[in-house]
Amino acid sequence: MTFTPSRSTGHNGKQHADRLAYRSVNPATGQLVAEYATATDAEVEAAVAAADTAFHQWRAVPVEERAAVAARVGDLFAARVEELAAIATEEMGKPISEARGEVEFCAEIFAYFAAQGPTLAADQPITASAGGQAVIQKRPVGVLLGIMPWNYPFYQVARFVAPNLVLGNTMVLKHAESCPRSALALQQLLDDAGVPAGAYTTLFASHDQIAQVIADPRVQGVSLTGSERAGAAVAEIAGRNLKKVVLELGGSDPYIVLDTDDVTASAQAAFTTRMGNTGQACNSNKRMIVSSEIYDEFVTELTRQANTLIPGDPAADTPGTYAPLSSRAAAEGLVAQIRAAVEAGATLHAGGKLLEGPGAYLAPAVLTGITPDMAAYHQELFGPVAVVYKVENDEDALALANDTPYGLGGAVFSTDPARARRVAEGLEAGMAVVNAAEAEGAEMPFGGVKRSGYGRELGPLGMDEFVNKRLLYIND
Structure with a gap:
């Protein structure tokens, strides 16, 4: 009916x-x-x-x-x-x-x-x-x-x-x-x-x-x-x-990379995850929290990934292209959030531009330098924006991960699963995963805490x- x-x-x-x-x-x-x-x-x-x-x-x-x-x-x-x-x-x-x-x-x-x-x-x-x-x-x-x-x-x-x-x-x-x-x-x-x-x-x-x-x-x-x-x-x-x-x-899920054997591959995986559904997923990895030892190389690869993409027809789904956001209004709102962050001192490494025309194409962006005094630190960026933070140790990574009004999910990566689990155990979230972007399946409960x-x-x-x-x- x-x-x-x-x-x-x-x-x-x-x-x-x-x-x-x-x-x-x-x-x-x-x-x-x-x-x-x-x-x-x-x-x-x-x-x-x-x-x-x-x-x-x-x-x-x-x-x-x-x-x-x-x-x-x-x-x-x-x-x-x-x-x-x-x-x-x-x-x-x-x-x-x-x-x-x-x-x-x-x-x-x-x-x-x-x-x-x-x-x-x-x-x-x-x-x-x-x-x-x-x-x-x-x-x-x-x-x-x-x-x-x-x-x-x-x-x-x-x-x-x-x-x-x-x-x-x-x-x-x-x-x-x-x-x-x-x-x-x-x-x-x-x-x-x-x-x-x-x-x-x-x-x-x-x-x-x-x-x-x-x-x-x-x-x-x-x-x-x-x-x-x-x-x-x-x-x-x-x-x-x-x-x-x-x-x-909403969600602003942390994606913590403590260490890796292959920085390029890890950054590519993080970027692919962020681009899923053109970044319009509640449990997307909206905050990438990366160890200082690999941070620069990680950001460089994210930037390279973002710069290689061109707008494409989502019905064709051609490799090397990105799809539009759900609406022109949504794209314009996200551009305003990016612009406000940059004006407050953040660094835009790639993308963030809205294409001319009636479509809703926003070039995938990479942002760093977000600080707690900026609105973007507390907001959910619902679209193709990779926000990256640098941390010195596991304790700082966990503190930053939990410093959010949201608590939907979170992921922790390390070559040492026990180390990653220790950090994951401290996440204030409804879903915590180790060495995977998410735990997806009909049998896996989905939901959050706090303002999620x-x-x-x-x-x-x-x-x-x-x-x-x-x-x-x-x-x-």
Whole structure:
């Protein structure tokens, strides 16, 4: 079920201009592809009512049957890789190879929860000191609201939907205003997989309407992936209405290189990681913290890497090119952050320039000399910017890594795994990895601490958020 009442393509549709907030714009060209009207208040009410009705039916379906539906969703993701990837590439500029990888990961996520969900949701007996039988049961809680971002238009939805679909919850999904075609493609996929009407509903709602949905007594929880500002606003409304919230917000993840046998290879790996999704990933390595012994050579190689890239068509994904950011506005905002840092004394070694024209191409940048008195030290730079810091020892590296309002993830590299682990153990983050850029997999919990949010998605913990952990005690 989806609520998208009006649609126009090209630059027409003036009659709906006041309601056409959902717009699909190709960031490589700046061209408007399609636009859709926001839902009416009546349609919002109908979506919530349908989800509530579906919940009372869906929760009664045996978990094995719900898991079978999730498995079919995964199969369809695998079958529609090219179709979905093309939409993501055109809609938010993701390189086509990365878009394919995102869709394939969605297939893995649904397959994981289809296979493991019934076990993860099974009753857990506990020993009762007074005798009798005690069991912790995992039961669905009801209607959930998902508020999803544009940077991973399929993956972010998949990690919210898959576990909750198996648990027996039903969902109303508000996607980013810039990804309506991705949202509709997801709705069609879930419908085709046999997800019951009302169990998953795409809603092109306004911010005011979303506030009303959060407050609705039929809605039992909210999951948001997005900015700190959005997270704070949603959490405030949810708190007033006593609703459970899961928040995955910003990040400024440290990427600590203590030592290496090959500085060039290490710098290339760090740069490749930073350029993933054109730098638009919450858990990207936004702060590279490098030992003084290898710092100069590391920065030189990063600079060389950045200078070799030229703008390219993300649909062609030609080697040696970089893709656009998600929008011209996003690129302009990042340029302003870079400019402010340079004006405050930072050094720009490469890139940082916005190409002329309607596209959203920002030349990959390398920045050093960021100090605590600069705004960039505390901000998240959401795009292709490698910020590099020099440290003298492990203690300084850890102190710098933790000197941030964020706490999503962090990585530590060393030829001595024990040394790297000692530093990683001290990271104030929801995810810490050693000698790898990230720990990625459907079975790996994802989430952060501090201003990066709270709650977890994926893995065993992904089924532990929106669930009634009910005690059943039988006195025998």
